[in-house]
Amino acid sequence: CHGHSAVPPAKHAAAATTPAKPVWTPAPGAVAAMPMAxxxxxxxxxxxxxxxxxxxxxxxxxxxxxxxxxxxQPEHPKRASAMGATVPIEMPSRLVPFTSMQRAVSNNMVTMLNIPVFRCKR
Structure with missing residues (x-):
C-alpha cells in the first residue's frame, strides 16, 4: 500500500518483454517461391x-x-479500338458430342420454352 508493487522487479521486467517473431530465411541456394510462381x-x-x-x-x-x-516482351501489344481491326477467332476443328448430362439439360431447356407463361395484374 506504500507505493510498492506486488510483483517483484525481476518478474515485472520479464513480463514486459515479448518474444521476438522468428525470422525465416531460405536454405543457401534455395529460392522461396509459391508453387504457381x-x-x-x-x-x-x-x-x-x-x-x-x-x-x-x-x-x-x-x-x-x-x-x-x-x-x-520486346513490344507490348496495343489494344485494338472498338471500331478497329478484328482478331480472327479460331474455331474448333470438330464437333464434340454432348454428354448424357448436357443432353438432358438441353432437352429440359427446350421443353421449358414450350410452357406458357401467365401473368396476373391486380
Missing part, C-alpha cells in the same frame, strides 16, 4: 534466382513472374 517461371523459362519476390519474407509470387514476363 514456380510453374509459371518454368513455362516462361525464367530463372527464379533473378527475381525479387514481393511476398512475405521475400517469397516470389505468381504476379512477380507475370510482371517479369511482361517486361521481357
Amino acid at each position: 514456380r510453374a509459371l517461371a518454368k513455362k516462361a523459362k525464367i530463372d527464379l534466382s533473378t527475381i525479387a519476390g514481393t511476398g512475405e519474407f521475400g517469397r516470389i509470387k505468381a504476379n512477380d513472374i507475370r510482371i517479369t514476363t511482361w517486361e521481357k
Whole structure:
C-alpha cells in the first residue's frame, strides 16, 4: 500500500518483454517461391534466382513472374479500338458430342420454352 508493487522487479521486467517473431530465411541456394510462381517461371523459362519476390519474407509470387514476363516482351501489344481491326477467332476443328448430362439439360431447356407463361395484374 506504500507505493510498492506486488510483483517483484525481476518478474515485472520479464513480463514486459515479448518474444521476438522468428525470422525465416531460405536454405543457401534455395529460392522461396509459391508453387504457381514456380510453374509459371518454368513455362516462361525464367530463372527464379533473378527475381525479387514481393511476398512475405521475400517469397516470389505468381504476379512477380507475370510482371517479369511482361517486361521481357520486346513490344507490348496495343489494344485494338472498338471500331478497329478484328482478331480472327479460331474455331474448333470438330464437333464434340454432348454428354448424357448436357443432353438432358438441353432437352429440359427446350421443353421449358414450350410452357406458357401467365401473368396476373391486380
